[in-house]
Amino acid sequence: MSDAQAPKAVAGPLNFLDDRLGSTNFFQRNVKKVFPDHWSFMLGEIALYSFIVLLLTGTFLTLWFHPSMEEVVYNGSYTKLKGVQMSDAYNSALHITFDVRGGLLMRQIHHWAAILFMSSILAHMLRIFFTGAYRKPRELNWLIGINMFILGMLEGLFGYSLPDDLLSGTGLRITQGVAESIPLVGTYVYMFLFGGEFPAGDHGDLIPRLYSLHILLIPGVILGLVTAHMMIMWHQKHTAMPSKNQSNEQVYGYPFYPVFMAKTGAYFLFTFGVLALLGAFAQINPIWQFGPYDPGAISSGSQPDWYMGVLEGALRMMPGQGTEWVIAGHTISMNVLIPALVPLGIVFGGAMAWPFIEQWVTGDRRRHDINDRPRNAPVRTGIGMAAVTFYGVLWLAGANDVLADKFHVSLFATTWFFRFAVFILPVLAYIITKRFCLGLQRKDADVIGHGVEAGIIVMAPDGGFSEKHEPAKEEERIKILSKENARPEAPATDANGIPAPSQKGPMGHLRSRLQRAATFDDIPIEEHGEEHGHGDDHAVGSGSGPKQLGH
Amino acid sequence: MSDNNHTAGSDEPREDGGAGRVVGTPSPAEERTLLARDEDGSPARAGAGAELDEKAAKNAERVVATFFLLAFAASVAFIAYYIGWSGRNGGMHGIHRARESNLWLGGTLAFALLALAVGVTIWVRRLMTSKPIIQERHEMASSAETRAAFEADFLEGAEDSGITKRPLLRRTLLLAAAPLGLAPLVLLRDLGPLPEKRLRHTFWGDAVKKAKAEGKKGVRLVVDGTNAPLKVSDFNSPGGMITVLPEGIEESARPANEIAKAVTILINVPAEQFKPVKGRENWHVNGVVAYSKICTHVGCPAALYEQTTHHILCPCHQSTFDATDGAKVVFGPAHRPLPQLPLSVEDGYLIATDDFPEPIGPSFWERG
Numbered sequence: 001m002s003d004a005q006a007p008k009a010v011a012g013p014l015n016f017l018d019d020r021l022g023s024t025n026f027f028q029r030n031v032k033k034v035f036p037d038h039w040s041f042m043l044g045e046i047a048l049y050s051f052i053v054l055l056l057t058g059t060f061l062t063l064w065f066h067p068s069m070e071e072v073v074y075n076g077s078y079t080k081l082k083g084v085q086m087s088d089a090y091n092s093a094l095h096i097t098f099d100v101r102g103g104l105l106m107r108q109i110h111h112w113a114a115i116l117f118m119s120s121i122l123a124h125m126l127r128i129f130f131t132g133a134y135r136k137p138r139e140l141n142w143l144i145g146i147n148m149f150i151l152g153m154l155e156g157l158f159g160y161s162l163p164d165d166l167l168s169g170t171g172l173r174i175t176q177g178v179a180e181s182i183p184l185v186g187t188y189v190y191m192f193l194f195g196g197e198f199p200a201g202d203h204g205d206l207i208p209r210l211y212s213l214h215i216l217l218i219p220g221v222i223l224g225l226v227t228a229h230m231m232i233m234w235h236q237k238h239t240a241m242p243s244k245n246q247s248n249e250q251v252y253g254y255p256f257y258p259v260f261m262a263k264t265g266a267y268f269l270f271t272f273g274v275l276a277l278l279g280a281f282a283q284i285n286p287i288w289q290f291g292p293y294d295p296g297a298i299s300s301g302s303q304p305d306w307y308m309g310v311l312e313g314a315l316r317m318m319p320g321q322g323t324e325w326v327i328a329g330h331t332i333s334m335n336v337l338i339p340a341l342v343p344l345g346i347v348f349g350g351a352m353a354w355p356f357i358e359q360w361v362t363g364d365r366r367r368h369d370i371n372d373r374p375r376n377a378p379v380r381t382g383i384g385m386a387a388v389t390f391y392g393v394l395w396l397a398g399a400n401d402v403l404a405d406k407f408h409v410s411l412f413a414t415t416w417f418f419r420f421a422v423f424i425l426p427v428l429a430y431i432i433t434k435r436f437c438l439g440l441q442r443k444d445a446d447v448i449g450h451g452v453e454a455g456i457i458v459m460a461p462d463g464g465f466s467e468k469h470e471p472a473k474e475e476e477r478i479k480i481l482s483k484e485n486a487r488p489e490a491p492a493t494d495a496n497g498i499p500a501p502s503q504k505g506p507m508g509h510l511r512s513r514l515q516r517a518a519t520f521d522d523i524p525i526e527e528h529g530e531e532h533g534h535g536d537d538h539a540v541g542s543g544s545g546p547k548q549l550g551h
Numbered sequence: 552m553s554d555n556n557h558t559a560g561s562d563e564p565r566e567d568g569g570a571g572r573v574v575g576t577p578s579p580a581e582e583r584t585l586l587a588r589d590e591d592g593s594p595a596r597a598g599a600g601a602e603l604d605e606k607a608a609k610n611a612e613r614v615v616a617t618f619f620l621l622a623f624a625a626s627v628a629f630i631a632y633y634i635g636w637s638g639r640n641g642g643m644h645g646i647h648r649a650r651e652s653n654l655w656l657g658g659t660l661a662f663a664l665l666a667l668a669v670g671v672t673i674w675v676r677r678l679m680t681s682k683p684i685i686q687e688r689h690e691m692a693s694s695a696e697t698r699a700a701f702e703a704d705f706l707e708g709a710e711d712s713g714i715t716k717r718p719l720l721r722r723t724l725l726l727a728a729a730p731l732g733l734a735p736l737v738l739l740r741d742l743g744p745l746p747e748k749r750l751r752h753t754f755w756g757d758a759v760k761k762a763k764a765e766g767k768k769g770v771r772l773v774v775d776g777t778n779a780p781l782k783v784s785d786f787n788s789p790g791g792m793i794t795v796l797p798e799g800i801e802e803s804a805r806p807a808n809e810i811a812k813a814v815t816i817l818i819n820v821p822a823e824q825f826k827p828v829k830g831r832e833n834w835h836v837n838g839v840v841a842y843s844k845i846c847t848h849v850g851c852p853a854a855l856y857e858q859t860t861h862h863i864l865c866p867c868h869q870s871t872f873d874a875t876d877g878a879k880v881v882f883g884p885a886h887r888p889l890p891q892l893p894l895s896v897e898d899g900y901l902i903a904t905d906d907f908p909e910p911i912g913p914s915f916w917e918r919g
Contacts, residue, residue, distance in 0.1 A: 034686045077644040098649045101637045105657045137691045170851060173811075174867060177849025177913035180750075187746035187915050195743045197808045198850075202744060237688055245685060252685050259681045266671035273664030280657020288646070295811035296775050296794055296844060298852045298866055315849065315884060316868045324886035324914055333914040335884050336849060369688050401869065411869060412882050 032255035036240035040127045045264060046120035049271035050113045051226060057110040058215060064100055066092040067162065067211030069204035078288055086164075086292035089207050093163035093287055109279035114156050116275065118307040121149050129351070129384050131371035133239045135364075139355045141232050146351055148225050151218055153307050158214040160285065160305060164207060167285075169199060169293030170302050172206070174315075181336035199295060239371050242482030244475055248369045303399060310347075313397030314339030317418045343394055347387060354383075361514045363502060375444070376483040378437035379518040385433040386426035393422045441523040444480045447472050448525055477527075485526065486519035603680060611677035618670030625663035629656060750915060754813040755892060756906030758797040769895055769902035771798040772817065772841070775810075781817070781901045783836060789821040792856040792863075794844060797903065812911055814844040814852065815892055817901070818874045820861060828877035834893040836901060841892035842878045843911040846870055848885035850912045863889065886914070 006014070018024040035041075068088035074081045076091070077098050096103035125145055128134050134142035157175070161168040176198045179190040195201030195209070237251050245252035254260055278284075290299065304312055315336070323335040358380065359365055374381040396403065397418035404411040451469035458468050472480070493499050503512045637643060637652045693701075709715050758770035771780040775794035778801060786793070795817045796810060803809045822838045834840070842863065846853045851867035856874070862881065863872040870885030872878040878889035890907040910918055 032684065032686075034684055078646060098645060099643055101633060101643050101652055102656050104649050104653045105660070108653070108657075170867065173851055174849045177851075180913045180915040181849075183916055185916075187750060187917060190915075191743035191746050191749075192739070193743070197749060197805075198811050200805060200807045202805075205743075236691060237686075248688060250685050250687055252683055254683050255681055259675060259679055262671055262675045262679065266668045266675065269664050269668035269671065273661050273668055276657055276661035276664055280654055280661055295807060296796075296814035296852055298854045302851075302866055312868075318884045320848065320870065320880055320884045320886040326919060329919040330916050331914045331918040332916075333886070335886050336913065339884070367690065401866070412871075415869065415883070 030234075031257045033234070033260075034237075034251045034253045034255060035260040036238055036246060036251055036253040038241045040131075041238065042267060043120055043124040043127055045267050046271055047117055047124055048226065048230075049268045050117040050120060050275065051222070052268070053113040053272050053275055054110060054117060055219065055223075057106045057113065058219070060106045061096060061103075061110060062215055064092060064096045064103065065089070065162070065211075067208045068092075069164070069200050069207050081288065081291070084292060087207070089162060089164040090287070090292045093165070097288060105276075105279050108282075108284050109275050111160075111284045112278040112282070113275050114152075114159060115284075115305060115307075116271075118149070118152050118156065118305075121145070121152060122307075125149065125351070126384070126388070129354075130374040130381055131239070131241070132368065132377055132380065133371050134355045135368040136355075136359070137236055137367055138232075138239070141229055141236075142355055143352055144225050144229050144232075146348055148222055148229070150348060151222050151225075155214060155218045155222065156305055156307055158210045158218070161210055162207060162214060163285075163287045164293050165287040166290040166293055166297060166299060167287075167302060169295070170298055171304055171308075172199065173295070178336055178340045181333040181340070183330070183332055183337075199293065237369070239369055242370050242373065242479050244478050246370055248367060251369070303402070306395070309398035310343065310391055310394045311340065311398070313394040313400070313418070314343045316400060317394075317397045317415055317422065319419070343390070347391055350387065361511055361518060363511075363515070370482060373479070373482065375437040375440040378434045378441070378521075381437050382430040382434040386430040389429035390422065390426040393418060393425055397422070438521060438523060441483070441525065444483065445523050445525045448477065448480055448527055480525060481527065483525050485524040486522035603678070608678060611673060615670045615674045615678070618666045618673065622663045622666035622670065625659045625666060629659040629663065632656065632659065746915075746917070750912070750918075751910050752906055753911060754800050754803060754809040755797050755815075755903050757803075758799055759903060759905055761799075762902075767902075768897045769904040771897075772796070772815075772894075772901045772903060773798045773800075775814065782899050783839070783896055783901055784899065786817065786819060786839060786901070787837075789819050789838065790858040792816055792818045794854075795841065795901075812845065815841050816844045816853070816856070816863065817841050818856060818861075818863070820875050824861065824875045826876050828891070831877070831891060831893070833895075834891060836894050836896055839894065839901065840874065841894050841903065842872070842874070842889040843892070843907055844889075845912040846885060847880075847887040847889060847911075848883070848913065853889065 005011070014024060014027075066088045070088045071085055072088050072091050074084050074086055074091055074094065076082075076094050078094055081094065093107075096107060098104070128142065128145070157171060161172050161175075176190055176194065179193060180186045182189055191197075193206075193209075195203055195205030199206060240246035240251055240253075291297075303309070318335050318339045320335045323333075323338070325332045325334065372380075374384075397415070400414040400418060401411060403409070404414045451471045454468040454470040456468040457465050459465055471477070499508070502508060632652075632655045637648075637655070643649055643652055714721050755770065762768070762770045772795040773780050775796050778796075778798075780798060781793075781795060793816070795815050797813055800806060800809050800813060818840055820835075820838045820840060825835070825838045825840075827835060844852045844854065846865040846867065848865065848868055848870045851865050853863050853865040853870065853872065855864040855866055856862070857864065861874040863874050863878060864870075865883070865885070868884050870883035871881045872885070872889050873881050877891060880886065880888060890909050890911050892907055893904045895902050895904045
């Protein structure tokens with residue numbers, strides 16, 4: 001752009017690389033990459049940065065942690081456990097906590113970062129879902145994201161199992177029970193995972209195995225997926241919220257260098273800083289209080305980390321009567337299999353299939369770079385809220401003992417409540433959310449059709465008062481008009497009675513019925529006398545002039 | 552780059568339709584002026600985006616620099632504490648010093664990171680003069696010609712390689728690949744032993760067999776933790792529950808694995824409420840019964856006992872068993888009762904006369 005010369009310290013390495021890699025082509029293409037702005041776009045960044053914090057703190061912890069089930073006698077500086085027999089894993093975790101300076105801090109930051117990682121992924125996924133940002137061409141990143149969340153659950157489970165304290169052993173015991181319930185191969189899965197019987201197997205292999213999965217295999221896979229996720233996002237360009245200057249043809253915002261780079265750098269520092277604050281002042285997983293793992297002992301109020309709570313809740317609310325069958329000498333334990341597989345199967349399987357189901361039902365296979373406002377897709381938003389409610393009920397059920405204790409209700413009553421709630425509340429959530437969305441659409445239609453109240457009262461010649469309505473502000477109108485009204489479907493048969501290709505056969509009928517069910521109550525929002533479209537530059541006040549309405 | 556530098560910071564989405572303001576009602580004056588002057592030259596509001604007022608910028612620069620200095624001070628404090636103070640009197644040692652060091656190290660680290668973050672944020676918002684720009688979005692898909700050309704090249708390559716017209720080559724290649732793909736799976740065989748009958752018996756069986764070989768009636772119960780044998784007279788108050796193990800389990804080859812299966816709860820049920828299971832009328836000693844502690848749901852220790860209702864409760868998923876009635880399930884996700892251990896008395900000590908009659912713990916496919 002100008003003749004300004006880069007300082008030698010920059011130009012030198014750049015030219016060195018460029019001579020060998022042609023890298024300046026890439027830099028030039030991307031240095032001003034535009035990133036559209038919206039507060040909700042930072043949720044995924046939190047996940048990315050807590051992952052980096054996890055890698056940093058985790059590496060620190062590996063320097064002292066011994067992944068070993070060898071029995072040792074504690075002789076460290078925590079006096080209450082002196083002389084107690086424990087595994088070397090627990091011993092070294094205590095050593096990190098009490099004898100390595102900064103060890104407790106790194107342990108606590110690591111645990112908090114894991115919790116934040118999973119929370120921010122979930123929040124990010126909800127944002128993506130409710131704004132329709134997963135739509136073509138971004139389905140692949142949606143699938144990658146869901147898989148990262150699932151891997152994060154496993155990674156977390158294995159991670160908090162490593163210190164071999166009483167609580168972590170309980171999690172593994174449940175893992176064993178669930179593994180055993182798998183039909184046909186369950187006992188083999190159990191034996192092969194634990195290297196023999198719970199907990200130590202024949203050679204104390206369990207913790208070394210979990211360790212290699214936790215520090216190498218799963219983080220390696222997640223790192224690969226994160227890289228793919230970022231590269232795809234970079235290549236496809238970020239979606240934008242509907243507003244002026246944003247469209248399927250262009251993206252508007254601040255350039256990557258220097259603005260976005262500095263902002264996101266600051267964001268990393270904020271994330272790390274908040275995690276350090278939590279690590280310093282909020283105690284988490286005080287393993288020294290739980291004591292070493294003892295297969296015969298347990299503490300009441302055992303709670304896993306939050307992201308496992310949904311499985312815990314499903315296991316708790318499942319009735320045991322009539323759900324275990326013995327068929328031809330073989331036991332099928334539906335009281336374990338159903339809660340372990342079905343709820344998360346519905347949530348994750350449904351989430352993975354959703355973009356493709358939606359495409360099939362709506363027939364919309366276009367590229368979408370502008371996000372939907374949740375109200376403009378009432379069925380999607382309703383289903384999303386039903387899923388949130390379903391997940392939330394299961395998650396709360398995982399803490400029913402704590403709830404019963406805090407609210408002084410009978411434990412069994414909470415279980416019965418959740419058994420019904422898990423079916424009823426999601427349906428209610430769907431209905432209520434859809435009504436909300438349609439109500440908001442109606443309000444939007446009103447703003448476009450009649451304008452907004454100006455706060456100016458006008459007296460008519462006959463003495464009647466009315467409030468003046470003015471057209472909405474341009475930015476609001478663009479936002480509201482970003483809604484795509486439901487288009488009437490092509491008739492099922494043409495003039496000669498030949499069925500339309502998309503409506504042929506039972507699947508075609510189903511598709512067409514689903515589409516009608518999803519769009520029949522759509523509230524069209526359009527300006528009169530002007531073609532609507534988003535991203536165009538509308539002149540304020542064009543089309544619908546100010547109107548006066550009597551009240 | 553085809554960036555036609557456009558509007559200034561007037562239309563950041565977050566600034567519009569903000570909370571508390573009815574859509575479209577008269578907006579704050581500032582926003583008004585921004586709307587009116589849509590083209591260019593609007594003053595920097597969200598920081599980046601235009602000419603700076605040099606005085607305000609100087610001020611902002613000083614604020615940012617202050618934060619950076621604070622971050623510097625906090626990082627220095629972090630290092631100074633670590634080197635100079637955390638290691639005093641020969642190292643950290645113990646919970647108090649660990650907590651103290653955690654507060655200092657964590658506090659200074661957090662302060663340094665957050666001060667730096669705040670500084671950079673103010674820098675971006677108050678001092679950077681970049682303007683929002685517009686870039687084009689493109690179809691992801693390649694052009695039809697590219698697709699067609701690639702298809703042609705792909706087919707040509709396949710043709711040239713001969714794989715399409717030489718089926719013997721193709722099929723033997725697939726044949727060779729299949730077992731090679733299985734090989735790594737075969738290698739995983741030694742991950743663990745086969746289940747065999749491991750899940751069907753516990754250390755109680757071994758111990759009873761050994762005791763009977765020595766001419767005794769059964770194996771003594773020892774209290775978990777102390778490993779002291781238990782006399783009938785030691786456990787005669789109704790309502791009590793303790794955890795017991797077979798004598799000698801600590802000396803077994805893998806005590807943790809054996810304890811994980813053999814751990815048993817002993818409950819003294821009041822005689823008038825006790826309903827022995829048919830066929831197990833002599834498995835208790837004056838109302839003292841023994842059940843496996845391993846929950847039949849997914850294997851947590853069912854460790855809670857409610858004296859008034861005689862319910863055994865598993866704290867993991869709240870399976871509830873009735874101690875007076877053969878530990879049958881009264882609530883929760885478990886399906887089967889806790890297995891019962893046959894008890895008797897020998898020389899005044901409580902003994903077990905046999906293993907559990909069925910596999911303990913969670914259900915599994917081969918259980919039957």
